[in-house]
Amino acid sequence: MKPDQLLRPAPAGLYCPAGDFYIDPVRPVARALVTHGHSDHARAGHGAVLATQETLDIMEIRYGADFCGTRQSAAFGERIGVNGVTVSFHPAGHVLGSAQIAVEKDGLRIVASGDYKRGVDPTCAAYEPVPCDIFITEATFGLPVFHHPDPKTEMGKLITSLRQFPERSHLVGAYSLGKSQRVIRLLRDCGYDAPVYIHGSLARLCDYYVSRGVELGDLRPATVEKGDKTDFRGAVIVGPPSAFADRWARRFNEPLIAFASGWMMVRQRAKQGGVELPLVISDHCDWPELTETIRELAPQEVWVTHGREEALVRWCELAGLPARPLHLVGYEDEGD
Amino acid sequence: MKAFSTLLDRLVLTPSRNGKLKLLADYFRDTPDPDRGYGLAAIAGTLDLKSVKPALLRELVLERMDAVLFRYSYDYVGDLAETIALVWDQERKERVPDEAEPSLSAVVTRMNALGRTEVRGAVRDLLDRLDPSGRFAFLKLATGALRIGVSARLAKQALAEFSGMDVTEIETLWHGLEPPYEPLFAWLEGRAERPVLATPAIFHSVMLANPVGDGDLANLDPADFAAEWKWDGIRVQMSSSGATRRLYSRSGDDISAAFPDVLDAMNFEGVVDGELLVGGTARMNSPTRTFSDLQQRLNRKTVNTKMLEDYPAFVRAYDVLFEGEVDVRPAAFTERRKRLAGLIDKTPHDRFDLSPLVPFSTWEELEAIRRDPPDPVIEGVMIKRLDSPYQAGRMKGPWFKWKRDPFNIDAVMMYAQRGHGKRSSYYSDFTFGVWTEGPDGDVLVPVGKAYFGFTDAELEVLDRFVRNNTTERFGPVRAVRAEPAHGFVLEVAFEGINRSNRHKSGVAMRFPRIARLRQDKLPADADRLETLMAMIDAREDTR
Numbered sequence: 107m108k109p110d111q112l113l114r115p116a117p118a119g120l121y122c123p124a125g126d127f128y129i130d131p132v133r134p135v136a137r138a139l140v141t142h143g144h145s146d147h148a149r150a151g152h153g154a155v156l157a158t159q160e161t162l163d164i165m166e167i168r169y170g171a172d173f174c175g176t177r178q179s180a181a182f183g184e185r186i187g188v189n190g191v192t193v194s195f196h197p198a199g200h201v202l203g204s205a206q207i208a209v210e211k212d213g214l215r216i217v218a219s220g221d222y223k224r225g226v227d228p229t230c231a232a233y234e235p236v237p238c239d240i241f242i243t244e245a246t247f248g249l250p251v252f253h254h255p256d257p258k259t260e261m262g263k264l265i266t267s268l269r270q271f272p273e274r275s276h277l278v279g280a281y282s283l284g285k286s287q288r289v290i291r292l293l294r295d296c297g298y299d300a301p302v303y304i305h306g307s308l309a310r311l312c313d314y315y316v317s318r319g320v321e322l323g324d325l326r327p328a329t330v331e332k333g334d335k336t337d338f339r340g341a342v343i344v345g346p347p348s349a350f351a352d353r354w355a356r357r358f359n360e361p362l363i364a365f366a367s368g369w370m371m372v373r374q375r376a377k378q379g380g381v382e383l384p385l386v387i388s389d390h391c392d393w394p395e396l397t398e399t400i401r402e403l404a405p406q407e408v409w410v411t412h413g414r415e416e417a418l419v420r421w422c423e424l425a426g427l428p429a430r431p432l433h434l435v436g437y438e439d440e441g442d
Numbered sequence: 443m444k445a446f447s448t449l450l451d452r453l454v455l456t457p458s459r460n461g462k463l464k465l466l467a468d469y470f471r472d473t474p475d476p477d478r479g480y481g482l483a484a485i486a487g488t489l490d491l492k493s494v495k496p497a498l499l500r501e502l503v504l505e506r507m508d509a510v511l512f513r514y515s516y517d518y519v520g521d522l523a524e525t526i527a528l529v530w531d532q533e534r535k536e537r538v539p540d541e542a543e544p545s546l547s548a549v550v551t552r553m554n555a556l557g558r559t560e561v562r563g564a565v566r567d568l569l570d571r572l573d574p575s576g577r578f579a580f581l582k583l584a585t586g587a588l589r590i591g592v593s594a595r596l597a598k599q600a601l602a603e604f605s606g607m608d609v610t611e612i613e614t615l616w617h618g619l620e621p622p623y624e625p626l627f628a629w630l631e632g633r634a635e636r637p638v639l640a641t642p643a644i645f646h647s648v649m650l651a652n653p654v655g656d657g658d659l660a661n662l663d664p665a666d667f668a669a670e671w672k673w674d675g676i677r678v679q680m681s682s683s684g685a686t687r688r689l690y691s692r693s694g695d696d697i698s699a700a701f702p703d704v705l706d707a708m709n710f711e712g713v714v715d716g717e718l719l720v721g722g723t724a725r726m727n728s729p730t731r732t733f734s735d736l737q738q739r740l741n742r743k744t745v746n747t748k749m750l751e752d753y754p755a756f757v758r759a760y761d762v763l764f765e766g767e768v769d770v771r772p773a774a775f776t777e778r779r780k781r782l783a784g785l786i787d788k789t790p791h792d793r794f795d796l797s798p799l800v801p802f803s804t805w806e807e808l809e810a811i812r813r814d815p816p817d818p819v820i821e822g823v824m825i826k827r828l829d830s831p832y833q834a835g836r837m838k839g840p841w842f843k844w845k846r847d848p849f850n851i852d853a854v855m856m857y858a859q860r861g862h863g864k865r866s867s868y869y870s871d872f873t874f875g876v877w878t879e880g881p882d883g884d885v886l887v888p889v890g891k892a893y894f895g896f897t898d899a900e901l902e903v904l905d906r907f908v909r910n911n912t913t914e915r916f917g918p919v920r921a922v923r924a925e926p927a928h929g930f931v932l933e934v935a936f937e938g939i940n941r942s943n944r945h946k947s948g949v950a951m952r953f954p955r956i957a958r959l960r961q962d963k964l965p966a967d968a969d970r971l972e973t974l975m976a977m978i979d980a981r982e983d984t985r
Binding site for chain 2: 270374395398
């Protein structure tokens with residue numbers, strides 16, 4: 107079987123001609139396999155969706171019960187036949203429910219890793235290497251500049267700042283699925299047990315994480331009861347970064363803007379975003395993790411998608427591995 | 443290094459003054475000697491560190507990584523020091539344990555002890571032993587490009603905050619002390635007596651004026667103020683104590699060596715504030731010469747006899763800080779002025795004179811005088827409260843400067859260069875030109891370069907124009923379309939203009955800045971070189 111019979115880029119996403127399905131399609135299709143619940147990968151309106159139970163639950167929380175025609179859940183490691191092609195889901199370590207999808211036929215196996223990371227994260231199952239002929243890797247942080255530090259060290263910066271500026275409300279920007287819950291969990295693991303205030307858009311996802319056994323401690327809505335700004339003096343408030351430019355953010359006392367993201371590695375990114383306290387906490391691989399994963403899997407070929415493809419392709423060339431960029435469109439690199 | 447690099451990381455992103463003060467004060471409190479002293483020096487701009495050339499840094503990083511991957515990284519980050527700090531580890535994951543990191547003082551001591559041939563190896567080794575944020579701090583210090591939005595004044599304010607001492611007390615001592623400032627910290631923490639300064643002829647921070655803003659004068663009584671001319675030379679401080687004589691620039695640089703003529707004539711004891719000029723004094727009845735004549739004498743390490751004859755320097759005195767050993771700074775302006783007059787009276791006539799007061803009774807009258815000064819080397823008036831003591835720094839209230847209106851021209855953007863720091867991802871340094879007659883019709887000739895005066899929103903507009911209209915690239919510089927019917931017109935304001943044989947156009951502007959974006963104009967409407975020449979002629983004619 108030729109690789110492009112098994113998977114190839116198409117306008118709607120990564121397409122499997124042999125099994126007639128898409129992986130993470132960016133527009134509605136008849137049959138979709140979804141790696142994880144972030145909105146650029148999991149969209150509403152497909153005919154049939156195959157994903158992990160957590161991803162299906164998250165899609166339902168975000169899009170409502172009728173987000174697709176029919177749905178089927180895949181357990182990690184379970185081998186499922188789709189029109190004569192065997193597919194299986196394996197933990198990707200990105201967010202709760204995130205999976206890599208292995209696609210196999212006639213002895214050829216391609217692994218589409220979706221988004222993944224190798225670092226420790228108590229809020230989801232850890233990445234598992236899946237041997238394969240062709241490995242499709244993301245390259246969100248595919249430049250040698252990206253080195254994600256220990257997330258606990260980063261969280262220590264927030265704790266220090268709370269001590270230095272006890273009168274200021276600390277607003278922590280974090281993507282609503284995955285990053286927010288991870289940030290809260292990290293705060294707890296660093297011994298912070300005061301209430302954490304959350305933006306309304308996080309409430310249901312946080313509840314869902316808790317229902318799946320991820321302890322998040324005392325969470326309260328970040329709403330002003332009597333219109334008193336001083337209610338949030340010295341408090342930690344977690345919300346999506348988009349809310350910070352909003353009127354919503356003006357209710358807090360001398361807000362200090364923090365942002366939990368791998369992009370915060372680069373000072374200009376932080377500065378341009380008006381971020382005062384960058385926290386380099388990422389749900390993607392950094393450069394050492396990307397290169398280490400490729401070395402470890404030693405596939406015959408590497409396909410590189412969304413992110414900084416050219417640098418990772420260059421690295422593969424230098425390492426003597428055939429590699430090519432996929433040029434898929436529709437995946438934003440802002441989701442970290 | 444960890445404490446210092448963490449401080450830098452926070453300072454760069456902290457917009458509020460109070461936030462910066464808090465971060466600095468905490469750093470001074472929590473960091474041991476001598477590290478905090480070197481940190482203070484780095485921030486206040488008094489740290490002397492062996493410099494490293496960017497070219498060497500590039501070589502070092504390319505020893506260990508692929509040039510293509512480095513280029514991708516540099517393009518993304520936009521700042522050389524930051525790129526190197528981030529890519530140095532490449533695929534290496536393990537972090538440097540904090541204890542193994544060299545301290546800031548260890549870095550400074552080691553760098554400054556190096557011989558020329560040892561620099562390469564030492565820099566490589568330090569980069570290996572620091573974490574990314576420590577590397578960034580080190581590289582910024584070593585390349586002399588630390589920009590963190592903290593002035594020396596703010597650092598001293600933080601020292602005051604951390605110790606409860608008065609900032610003017612700290613200012614008084616400042617220039618007599620050196621990094622790592624251990625006696626200063628000992629005194630600030632109440633562990634030792636106030637440091638005694640080794641040489642009495644030290645530099646004392648000067649008093650500065652605020653520009654007159656809209657409505658500033660409306661509520662002030664002219665009877666409470668004196669006015670004097672603002673001369674277009676450079677502000678200096680003369681310090682003379684026994685055999686020790688010094689001439690300092692406004693920022694405290696010792697420029698004595700270039701002005702033996704002034705130094706030899708300093709037969710007084712004390713500290714005098716004034717304007718360094720070229721030409722003859724009023725006491726000799728000879729004219730003051732222009733700033734471009736003064737420039738012949740500036741930025742020189744030594745000076746020859748011909749230069750001394752052709753461009754004689756003198757000082758026009760504004761104020762007195764010390765009379766002999768007596769600190770007269772707390773006295774009122776009128777009192778100091780009396781003492782200054784007495785002091786200058788006994789000095790050589792050809793080297794010193796007293797800046798005359800300008801009588802006026804209403805602000806309107808002063809405004810008229812300001813607009814039409816009697817001497818071309820006057821760039822405005824100074825307004826000083828009669829009862830004001832001499833206070834270091836730029837306080838709002840006691841002193842104002844009221845400059846002659848700046849010059850304005852319309853020029854065409856010709857080249858743009860990427861900025862630094864906050865602006866590293868924008869084209870923010872602009873070379874502009876005006877029309878002149880060439881062999882085949884009109885051509886643009888560059889007349890200056892400006893990198894401020896515009897707002898962030900205007901910068902976006904300028905940057906977009908550059909990116910969409912690039913015709914050629916030379917490293918970080920782009921040439922942009924500049925044709926009579928297509929291009930970008932900039933209204934440029936500047937403080938002065940002189941003839942120059944160093945510039946192709948033959949003119950040199952002082953303090954050019956972008957006053958307005960003139961998208962309403964076509965390059966064909968921009969000014970001509972003849973207009974600029976006429977400005978110079980007009981200035982010279984008024985003499």
